[in-house]
Amino acid sequence: MRALLIVPPGRAAFAEELTSGADALVADAADASVDGPTLYLRLPPLDDPRFFEALKAAAARRPHGVALATTCGADVQRLGARLAVEEAALGLEEGALRVLAFATESPQAIFGLASYRGASARLAGLVWSASPLDAALGATSTRGGPFRLARDMTLLAAKAAGVLAFDAAFTGDERDLREEAQAARADGFDGKVALSVGQARVIRGEAR
DSSP states (O other): OOEEEOOOOOOOOHHHHHTTTOOOEEEEOOOOOOOOOTTTOOOOOTTTTTHHHHHHHHHHHHHHEEEOOOOOOOHHHHHHHHHHHHHHTTTTOOOOEEEEEESSSSHHHHHHHHGGGTTTTTEEEOEEEEEEOHHHHOSOOOSSSHHHHHHHHHHHHHHHHEEEEEEOOOOGGGHHHHHHHHHHHHHHHHHEESHHHHHHHHHHTTTT
């Protein structure tokens, strides 16, 4: 199973993460100073005043792609149009920069999951994320109920769009992570989010 390792904000260098065996890293565009084989630079929201500056800086790094919290496929299309401009300015082939969508971070976003199908050839994957959806719902547990529904819909939307589906990060006792990764793989997820080097190694090792 693929491991998508989230680098904590404020880390200017992440040598340990690069040797963790993770299949891809997601790091803040403002923090990252080390290139990885499959590095996605995290951007602020599309309506954030810092977005265009962050996008320009991220594209100049020539990462594998960018990561963005989205509400629907139209967000990926808007982002793709901006990436095309930056690619042209940098002499990159159009479509060289991929998009990883954190697609479930608000109640509104759940209703946009079907729109990712055919939205953009840049789309590399959809990530199921329970946070900050839990805060928006005022939930005290992310097990069952609307969270199970959102997880299943993320998986179905990714398969319909022909892109990778990533299960949410594990937040319980790390000894149970292997079991949760096995369950995610059995359900059809292609990978799982890791919050530490140790988690990434467990997720990767589960596939053997």
